[in-house]
Amino acid sequence: MGRWEPNARGRLEQAALELYVERGYEQTPVADIAQRAGLTERTFFRHFADKREVLFGGSGRLEELCVGAVAAAPATATPLEAVTAALDTAAGVFEERGDLVRQRQGVIDANTELRERELIKLASLSAALADALRERGVGELTALLTAESAVGVLKVAFGRWMDEGQGRPLRPLLAECFDVLRTLSARGAVGAG
Amino acid sequence: MGRWEPNARGRLEQAALELYVERGYEQTPVADIAQRAGLTERTFFRHFADKREVLFGGSGRLEELCVGAVAAAPATATPLEAVTAALDTAAGVFEERGDLVRQRQGVIDANTELRERELIKLASLSAALADALRERGVGELTALLTAESAVGVLKVAFGRWMDEGQGRPLRPLLAECFDVLRTLSARGAVGAG
DNA sequence: CTACGTGAGGACAGCCACTGTCATGAGCAC
């Protein structure tokens, strides 16, 4: 056995989520998180750039997953079809750990700083998707706008998923949003439905 | 004349932008901004919620302008046409004070915290646009996705406008992005152009 | 077995963003 308990990072993540849920994000000093994890404040900041980042450890992996899905899409797929595949993959990750995701999202939605951090993670995802599309030979503007649209769809569908509680699973919600998105361009679409 | 110099808020905004440009955002303590404006640090925080917000005083007005444009769009306009009108209005504001906008954007792009704040302002704009569309009788999902798409277009077109230096004005860039967006839904669009 | 390097973590001092609280004093109403 090592000098220290293993998985310091994971312990910090768990302690932080617990405390953010119990007391709220703002009412939780970093020192308390570290203490619950059996570490010091200084060590917290060796593992995470700041107090927010401890909630976003998985965003890098999610991004890689989505990029991989775009790259793996058949060569005949349109850009929109490629990012649809990416979001489908992402949906799988969310639905696997539904409870954790909901708990985490509740904390994020309750605090503006955390929402800011979430938004920049989504912007990073958009940039990564655009890169992946460019790799497929998609033109610059099309790549950027497809990626932005995909993240827009993800935001709306995910929001619905959270709101609906134990309603429909995420994947059909994504599909519905992509359908509506395609409808927007239709000539004369007044969108009253 | 009052006891104090007038327009404390405006002086703080100007001093902040100057110092952020001269030294960078992180290297500028709030006390220095206040000093240049002839005020104290405490007074800075009476006018702005935090050190970032001093750069975003105009975002509320921009949001109102866009919402007004959506509301003023003819009843026959599609949701996409309504938000196009809104972004056209916004483009006018940006182009009026091109130099200020560019300087400000340079500061924002150089700092992650400021980019986060910008993103949440854009998310707020998106929510306001969705509200304005709902007021027109547009369905929930269509309103949300149209608003997200509009902000996506704004991000891409504005980024291009910044990158192109003294190239095309903003309005045609917006139009081009909306064109590409409509193309995405086309059957078989591979987007290689 | 000893010696040494490595690396995660602790101890501590300090900067600065931000807040709570009370004091100040010109302008204004009467």
Next chain:
DNA sequence: GTGCTCATGACAGTGGCTGTCCTCACGTAG
């Protein structure tokens, strides 16, 4: 002039975050 208002000043305090040096189990070489 008396008293109220209210933008600002003064000052102390909390907490996020950093720089720096110290500690000490572990692995490895010899």
